Amino acid sequence: MPAKVLDSFALIAYFRDEPGAETMEDLLVFAGKKDSPLLMTDVNYAEVKYSIVKKDGVEAWAEAAKVLQGLPIDFHSTTRALADTAADFKARFKLSLADAFAAALAKERKTELVTGDPEFRSLEKEIKIHWLK
Numbered sequence: 001m002p003a004k005v006l007d008s009f010a011l012i013a014y015f016r017d018e019p020g021a022e023t024m025e026d027l028l029v030f031a032g033k034k035d036s037p038l039l040m041t042d043v044n045y046a047e048v049k050y051s052i053v054k055k056d057g058v059e060a061w062a063e064a065a066k067v068l069q070g071l072p073i074d075f076h077s078t079t080r081a082l083a084d085t086a087a088d089f090k091a092r093f094k095l096s097l098a099d100a101f102a103a104a105l106a107k108e109r110k111t112e113l114v115t116g117d118p119e120f121r122s123l124e125k126e127i128k129i130h131w132l133k
Contacts, residue, residue, distance in 0.1 A: 003031070005106040006040045006073065007115035008047035008098060010132060015052060015064045020116045020132030027114065031072040038073045039109065041082070043101040045075055082108060089126070095119040103127055 004027065014024035031038050052061045076082075078101065085104035090097055099119055106113035106127045113120065116132035123129070 002109060002111040003036050003039050003074070004112045004114050004130060005102055005109060006038050006044065007102040007113060007117055007120070008040075008044045008051065009117040010114045011040070011044075011048045011073075012051055013116060013132060015048075015067070016056075023132050024114070028071055028073075036072075038071075038114070039076060039105060039111075040073055041076050041078060041098075041101045041105050043078060043098050047096075047098040076105060089123065093122045095122070 010020065010024055012018070013020040014028070027038060048064075049061060052064055078086075082101065082104050085107055086097065086100040089095065089103050090100040093100075095103070096119065099117065102113055102115070103120065103123055103126070112128040112130040114130045114132065120129055
């Protein structure tokens with residue numbers, strides 16, 4: 001089974017124990033057992049960091065960063081091809097640039113995007129989405 005791509009929404013839900021956190025925990029455990037890490041772009045990582053720092057503070061981010069080191073997540077830098085796909089999604093759909101990068105990585109890897117963010121509804125014909133509940 002191909003690794004799934006995480007949107008920042010999914011990881012933030014996990015860290016804040018919001019709806020979808022339990023599903024995220026299951027996905028992380030499965031990824032660890034199967035030695036098949038989940039995927040996330042560095043752009044989405046930045047979104048997770050600034051969201052936690054802004055809402056929860058620097059100390060909360062320091063704790064989250066420690067936890068993050070042990071999670072089965074591979075972070076991917078952007079490439080020109082990934083940026084082109086993200087730009088295409090951003091131009092055609094109403095979504096943030098970070099969300100466009102998450103969608104682009106899911107498309108590039110031909111795998112599901114894990115999110116609960118309703119902005120992705122418009123992309124359901126473009127990529128597979130694993131909706132958090």
